[in-house]
Amino acid sequence: MKLEDVIELQPPELKASENIFLPAVLSGLGSTLVHLFRSVGGNVRTMQYPEERREDKPVLEQGMDVQRYRGVHRLNRDEQNRVKCVACYMCATACPAHCIHIVGDAAPDSWPDREKYPIKFDIDELRCIYCGMCEEACPVDAIELTYEYDIVGLTREEMVFDKQKLLAIYDQTIKRRPM
Ligand code: SF4
Ligand code: SF4
Incomplete structure (x- = not known):
């Protein structure tokens, strides 16, 4: 390998909004709230094993269990x-x-x-x-x-x-x- 084959990578420039991290924090909180409201609305994905078991909740795919x-x-x-x-x-x-x-x-x-x-x-x-x-x-x-x-x-x-x-x-x- 020759020296000119080596590619030097530079870290990407961060925008001003990325430097203060606030948008990313708010986006994360938004995601948490979406899941919270889904759970309160009855869309619970957590299974209470062993009282609940995966095989009791078949996934429907192309009309088949x-x-x-x-x-x-x-x-x-x-x-x-x-x-x-x-x-x-x-x-x-x-x-x-x-x-x-x-x-x-x-x-x-x-x-x-x-x-x-x-x-x-x-x-x-x-x-x-x-x-x-x-x-x-x-x-x-x-x-x-x-x-x-x-x-x-x-x-x-x-x-x-x-x-x-x-x-x-x-x-x-x-x-x-x-x-
Ligand atoms: S018949 Fe099937 S299970 Fe038996 S050795 Fe061959 S591949 Fe394996
Ligand atoms: S081929 Fe069969 S025995 Fe081997 S790792 Fe995959 S599932 Fe297991």
Whole structure:
């Protein structure tokens, strides 16, 4: 790099009104008052969790009830109640946080519709950034993000969800609403 490539930036000149800060202070106060009157008028955005919950207040979008947040994952089952996953590793490959760990094995002879299935399927929910890339990558819709967001653990190990736990979340959420 040459010296003439260096661009020296100068701080912008402030106008007289910006130098006394009063207009900015009044603008801030105005914004506060707008929100105050909206709240008094019943347009309250604060939610009293846990008495009130987000899933009780669906957001309407294109005429459908949708939630705009993503919760923990579930591993879906197929119509024969088997894990739907075929251990293709697409989700683990797509995951930017590297928090999906799968060990695949040959499918049992009684499962002629697939070559492999996961004997181990772990997701570290603490490392996950809930981007949804795994869901997008899955060719058989076996992994989904649910609306469950208030699952806690006392240790980091508890927040690594294994196959059984991910299937249990499927069982808990399947009847509630479509994901
Ligand atoms: S939601 Fe994103 S970060 Fe989380 S497991 Fe899926 S791909 Fe990885
Ligand atoms: S969840 Fe889907 S993408 Fe991930 S390994 Fe299983 S089948 Fe492949």
